[in-house]
Amino acid sequence: MAGRLADALRDSWDSDLAWSFRHSPYAMVAAIVFAACVGTAVLAPWVAPHNPFDLAQLDLSNSLKPPMWIAGGDPSYPLGTDDQGRDILSTIFFGARISLEVGIAAVLFSMGLGVALGLLAGYVGGKTDAFIMRVADVQLSFPAILIALLIDGVARAVFPGAHDSMAFWVLVLSIGVSGWVQYARTVRGSTMVEKNKEYVQAARLFGIHPLAIMARHVLPNVLGPVLVIATIHIATAIITEATLSFLGVGVPATEPSLGTLIRIGNDFMFSGEWWVTLFPGLALVIMVLAINLLGDWLRDALNPRLR
Amino acid sequence: MRKGVSLCISALLAAMLVAAPGYAKTFRWASQGDILTFDPYAQNESFNNTFNAYVYESLVQYDKKFNVVPQLAVKWEQLGPTQWRFHLRPNVKFQEGEPFTADDVVFSVHRQLSKRSMTKAYLVGVVDAKKVDDLTVDLITDGPVPVLLRQLTDVRIMSKSWCEKHNVVDVQDYVAKEETYAVSHADGTGPYILKSREPDVKTVLEANPHWWGKLEGNVTEIVYTPIKSAATRTAALLSGEIDFVLDPPLQDLPKLKSDPNIKVIEGTESRTVFIGMDQKRDELLYSNVKGKNPFKDLRVRQAMYEAIDIEAIKRTLMRGLSIPTGELVTPQVYGYDVAANTRPPFSVAKAKVLLKQAGYPNGFEVTLDCPNDRYINDALICQALTSMWAKIGLKVKLDAMPKAQYFAKINKLDTSLYMLGWAVATFDAQDALINLVHTRDGKGDGEYNDGSYSNPKMDDLIDRMKVESDVPKRLALIHQALMLHTQDVAHIMLHQQIIPWAMRKNIVVTHSADNRLRMQWVHVN
Structure with a gap:
């Protein structure tokens, strides 16, 4: 048992992907940074010095404290506090958690929707294909942020009063729906190539149900590029979430995400309390950069022409 | 057609007027x-x-x-x-x-x-x-x-x-x-x-x-x-894009005052800002307490009052530019009574005891409605209140929105807990009493009494002051009404705003x- 596990580990260590990873220093750095982001976000309740979402812990007398290395700073608030007395560092941890949750959930949602529609369009062809792809074209002619804003607005109008508790899912839905087109287009292209290959025709001759062929035979062979898109899309989704929260339509003010924090800090741009906006901004940049670098590396590593 | 011509002429006239050097x-x-x-x-x-x-x-x-x-x-x-x-x-x-x-x-x-x-x-x-x-x-x-x-x-x-x-x-x-x-x-x-x-x-x-x-x-x-973002308002004034800001962000005042092209004038406003509570419905619209309305209990209102650290709000969010108050009207208003201007001292411990006596040892949930573009730092104050009330066990959800939606919502009494400010236009306390505390009757009384506070004794005092032409007698009636408002905690009072106006x-x-x-x-x- 242990031997087989070791073998499996060795196999994956020797695989092309791992080899490429080991020889790409920036991918390794990005992976470490991303792992650190995910780690602090997941472990936020345990590693953060304070719980900024617990309103009873907030105290106005701690508001707008500068970072600890500046005169007037307090070591228990290493990066200072915002106007409500929230610890910036802890809020970044908790805020990154929301950002990542929304980002990953939205990407899973777009991926599921996009891959399914792309497979269908590519495999069935004809009018179905034309319909799905024209819808995709129409959607592509709008910026993703507009679509996200539209869906968010509609959701708020449909569920008035409940939007605080639903804010998370509304965000996931609006960002998710605005991103499915890329997946659908990529998958449709690859599917059209794969469906004429011998193994698919053989499966058809056996009389296997088209849905089964799509899921079991075509899907695994078109997933490579999807993974690349998904990785980069996580970064885009996080940025979109931050933008929506910055515009004030994201998560509730009492549970700020990174975008909300940057917006709050924006009000203090002229008054010298730069830390409220700078640190959440930096955290956002670092997280998104790390994911983008990983995505770039994955794209190159999976591209047979670059090997 | 004739209207079109006259419009053209007046436009021309106006253009000439504007063009006149x-x-x-x-x-x-x-x-x-x-x-x-x-x-x-x-x-x-x-x-x-x-x-x-x-x-x-x-x-x-x-x-x-x-x-x-x-x-x-x-x-x-x-x-x-x-x-x-x-x-x-x-x-x-x-x-x-x-x-x-x-x-x-x-x-x-x-x-x-x-x-x-x-x-x-x-x-x-x-x-x-x-x-x-x-x-x-x-x-x-x-x-x-x-x-x-x-x-x-x-x-x-x-x-x-x-x-x-x-x-x-x-x-x-x-x-x-x-x-x-x-x-x-x-x-x-x-x-x-x-x-x-x-x-x-x-x-x-x-x-x-x-x-x-x-x-x-x-x-x-x-x-x-209208410029919602605080930083943008300051930037627009600094750059000369606008000439005047009615509500410059308090945190930017030092910067504005030190700019040679800008001047800031300050004065106290005849406005008080306060929190209103639904005191009429038998069950609150936005709360987890079923079958009764906690705000009908004076002890709950007092507890929420005592949990507010108004000095902290003044020091931090208002940067010193507020005057904590316990009275419905400000000293500029005729009828203001020093005796009625009392706040219960800030005490989390006492507030907790009061809540426990009222039967809510573990607090309750309620939603606080709040405008985010009306009063100075309105939404920030509401946020601070949610955390102050959290310390006595109340789970207060904040619903902040622009005033255009906000007033439509609270004017139809679609609220359990809300923020309001009142500047007395007539400079006579009767205006505030009629609008905010008289029982709502659809005929002009209680038009902004969005919590439907109602006390027959209060209505009687107000109805009498409306028609009392004897000056000392009328003043006494106003004083009694304001005192009753304070004692009843008809509203949880916050502060009087000091309003800086900033301009080129x-x-x-x-x-x-x-x-x-x-x-x-x-x-x-």
């Missing part, structure tokens, strides 16, 4: 929220009233010291305890050309007293208006109305024929978000004409070349832009304790 002065200004509506009776919000007063005039107005002086009425006399005669200004024309007559006054009074009007409180005591001749009107009251003239400063006169022509005889139903012609068009007798209106974007007014009066200031064009160095304005920027006194040098 040394005469055209554009005044660009901003604050955080937009004008709610140009239907002058659809909302009673100071900022909205400020703006409507540029276009619409009243029978009487305030001078710089808040004395009542003539506007559309040149003189008036009291014919008896229930009859006032007003002699109207002759040769006044509305902006679209109709002559101003007694019919318009009668029409406006009736319109303002109609069901949907939110400004009925300014006509408290008035039962009818009667035309005597074209330039004479009698106001009939149901008894002596000691503050009638002060009330009339906010009774704006509309044109009867204009309202009939554009089908706006009925007041806009603001709560139902109705759109009417009068919401975005206006036809008053005032010094400025509404030129263009883009809600939430830009509103432009132009000097009325046919105005009967003479401007003391020199502004020929007003451009108003070349602007001269008259700072007003009611936070209304009166355009006829503005100079652009």
Whole structure:
């Protein structure tokens, strides 16, 4: 048992992907940074010095404290506090958690929707294909942020009063729906190539149900590029979430995400309390950069022409 | 066609006027929220009233010291305890050309007293208006109305024929978000004409070349832009993109004051900001307490009051620019009583005990409604309140929204806990008492009593002060009512705002304790 596990580990260590990873220093750095982001976000309740979402812990007398290395700073608030007395560092941890949750959930949602529609369009062809792809074209002619804003607005109008508790899912839905087109287009292209290959025709001759062929035979062979898109899309989704929260339509003010924090800090741009906006901004940049670098590396590593 | 021609001519005239060298002065200004509506009776919000007063005039107005002086009425006399005669200004024309007559006054009074009007409180005591001749009107009251003239400063006169022509005889139903012609068009007798209106974007007014009066200031064009973001407002003023900010962000005041091109003038506002609670329903709309209403219990109201560290709010969020208060009205207002200005001392421990005695040892959940572009740092204060109340076990969810939606929501009583501010336009405490604490009766009393507080003793005191013409007796009644308000915790009082106005160095304005920027006194040098 242990031997087989070791073998499996060795196999994956020797695989092309791992080899490429080991020889790409920036991918390794990005992976470490991303792992650190995910780690602090997941472990936020345990590693953060304070719980900024617990309103009873907030105290106005701690508001707008500068970072600890500046005169007037307090070591228990290493990066200072915002106007409500929230610890910036802890809020970044908790805020990154929301950002990542929304980002990953939205990407899973777009991926599921996009891959399914792309497979269908590519495999069935004809009018179905034309319909799905024209819808995709129409959607592509709008910026993703507009679509996200539209869906968010509609959701708020449909569920008035409940939007605080639903804010998370509304965000996931609006960002998710605005991103499915890329997946659908990529998958449709690859599917059209794969469906004429011998193994698919053989499966058809056996009389296997088209849905089964799509899921079991075509899907695994078109997933490579999807993974690349998904990785980069996580970064885009996080940025979109931050933008929506910055515009004030994201998560509730009492549970700020990174975008909300940057917006709050924006009000203090002229008054010298730069830390409220700078640190959440930096955290956002670092997280998104790390994911983008990983995505770039994955794209190159999976591209047979670059090997 | 003829209208088109006359429009062209007036546009040309206006263009010539603007083009005249040394005469055209554009005044660009901003604050955080937009004008709610140009239907002058659809909302009673100071900022909205400020703006409507540029276009619409009243029978009487305030001078710089808040004395009542003539506007559309040149003189008036009291014919008896229930009859006032007003002699109207002759040769006044509305902006679209109709002559101003007694019919318009009668029409406006009736319109303002109609069901949907939110400004009925300014006509408290008035039962009818009667035309005597074209330039004479009698106001009939149901008894002596000691503050009638002060009330009339906010009774704006509309044109009867204009309202009939554009089908706006009925007041806009603001709560139902109705759109009417009068919401975005206006036809008053005032010094400025509404030129263009883009809600939430830009509103432009132009000097009325046919105005009967003479401007003391020199502004020929007003451009108003709501700018929600605090930093953007400051940046726009610093860069000279705008000339004046009504509500500069408090955190930016040191920077603004140190800029050689900017000046800041400060004064206390006749406004208190407070929290209201639904004290009528048997079960709150937005709470997890079922079958009873915790806010009916005085101990709960007191507990929430005691949990507020108002000094911390003053020190941090308000940067010192607030005066914590326990009384409904401010010292500038007639009837203010030092004795009623008491707050329970801040004590989390005592508040917890009170909650426990009231039967909520573990607190409860409730939603706090709050505007985010009305009062100074309104949403931030609400956020701070949620965390202060969390310390005594209340789980308060915050629902902050722009004032245009906010007032429509709370005016239809769709709230359990809300923030409101009240500036007393008449400078007489009766106005605040009628609007905020008298039982809501749909006839002008309790129009902004959105928590439906109701106390027969209070109603009795207010009803008596409305008609009491003996000055010391009336003052005693006001004092009793204000004291009762404090003792009852009818509202949880927060503070009085100190309002800084920030402007470019070349602007001269008259700072007003009611936070209304009166355009006829503005100079652009």
